[in-house]
Amino acid sequence: MHKINIDGDIEFEYGMEFSLLDSIEAQQLDIDYNCRAGFCGSCKCELVNGEVESIQTPNPVCPLGENEILTCCSRPKGDLELRFKNKLQQMTW
Numbered sequence: 001m002h003k004i005n006i007d008g009d010i011e012f013e014y015g016m017e018f019s020l021l022d023s024i025e026a027q028q029l030d031i032d033y034n035c036r037a038g039f040c041g042s043c044k045c046e047l048v049n050g051e052v053e054s055i056q057t058p059n060p061v062c063p064l065g066e067n068e069i070l071t072c073c074s075r076p077k078g079d080l081e082l083r084f085k086n087k088l089q090q091m092t093w
């Protein structure tokens, strides 16, 4: 199992989810997303450590900075450390 660390203070194991976005949602974290298909860029984060594999090709118009990935288009190849611009919070119901 691959460990996912977010912002240095949230850690969980990647399960059988299709994408990092799905895995983060399964932890009930309030990640931003919209298209789930590599178009809008709202699910992006910085890949601080580790490697991901691409499961969908991001649309070329979606702006990605250096070391940025789209969580809807990626899944881990090993342990990952991710950083989000807006700190993820646990959703409360």
Ligand code: FES
Pocket (backbone or CB within 6 Å): 032, 033, 034, 035, 036, 037, 038, 039, 040, 041, 042, 043, 044, 062, 070, 071, 072, 073
């Ligand atoms: S949700 Fe739109 S690019 Fe990931």
